[in-house]
Amino acid sequence: MSGASGRVLVVDDNRVIRQLIRVNLELEGFEVVTAADGAECLDVVHRVRPDVITLDVVMPRLDGIRTAARLRADPLTSHLPVAIISACTRYEVETGIVAGVDAFLAKPFEPADLVRVVRQLTRRDGPPLDDRYEAGRAGSTPGSARG
Template sequence: MSSVKQKVLIVDDEPDIRELIEYNLKKEGYQVFTAGNGQEGVSEAKKVKPDLIILDIMMPKMDGIEACRLLRTMGDFKNTFMVFLTARSEEYSEIAGFNVGADDYIAKPIKPRALVSRINAILRRNNQADEVVENKLEILDLVIDRETYLVYRGSDKIVLAKKEFELLYLLASKPGKVFTREVILKNIWEDSVVVTNRTIDVHIRKLREKLGDSYVSTVKGVGYKFEA
């Protein structure tokens, strides 16, 4: 981990959950901040500018979905990692989270060692990203800029959620190559996060909504590819 302590904000209305996560993350050397509901979480995020935010979904005053949606509209948090924490197992909760820009999804009950490993992996992957990939792709009429996590089409700037950007970058890095769902999951979500095929479909749909339908095509029963 970097000598500069990375900041994690925990937003959960259950004090024992906050304390459990805070204790384990502080042992890892993180700066940890907490909030008891979505409204407090948004206010605290504005103050401390965390590197990663852990959001419970079911909270009073403002739930995690709405807090994430609101934060993603602010420039300071367009690329901040957002991890949802929830006891709800319904698929629609997971899909709703990814729809508003979540990067990961962790189910309760919390397993401290597994959660810490997940957080370490997410932030380490972000720190190393510029070292292992090119900073910019120019393909067709798109410029995909890894340093800013922005996509440009001519003079138009297209803002994507972090996972949407990473998915587009992966596909565009090898135009014409078909990426299976398994390869996409391994490269974008790794083995540590439980996601479904539906999750990939949601991210593809969001990409098409923002970019248009002509860039990413579906190879039925196999996966997806970027059309060169």
């Protein structure tokens, strides 16, 4: 593992959401690197060597689902855990599962849920994320992210 708890590549076109995710993960000991869209993610992933990647779905140039599919198609990144953090439709969740996404967290999310999902993916020893989309669907609090 790279950082104290691992290195996370956070990919979201919204600067505020990227920063919110970064702060919450850094407070828990993760090293965080960010990218503004899927194309930038693919450009930096080999240099950054993350332990986990989080992706928004709707982004310019290359969306999160296609980014996940490309990560899975590349032998150097096919093993990396990928979580979608987005306000997904059921279709996007189903398409994401087919593309090889490991977990889903719906926006708005609770920071504790974000940390739990990233920790489980980093360790790969937590319970399976069968509640993939439902895990983060609970109501929001003032510190929650929206997107």
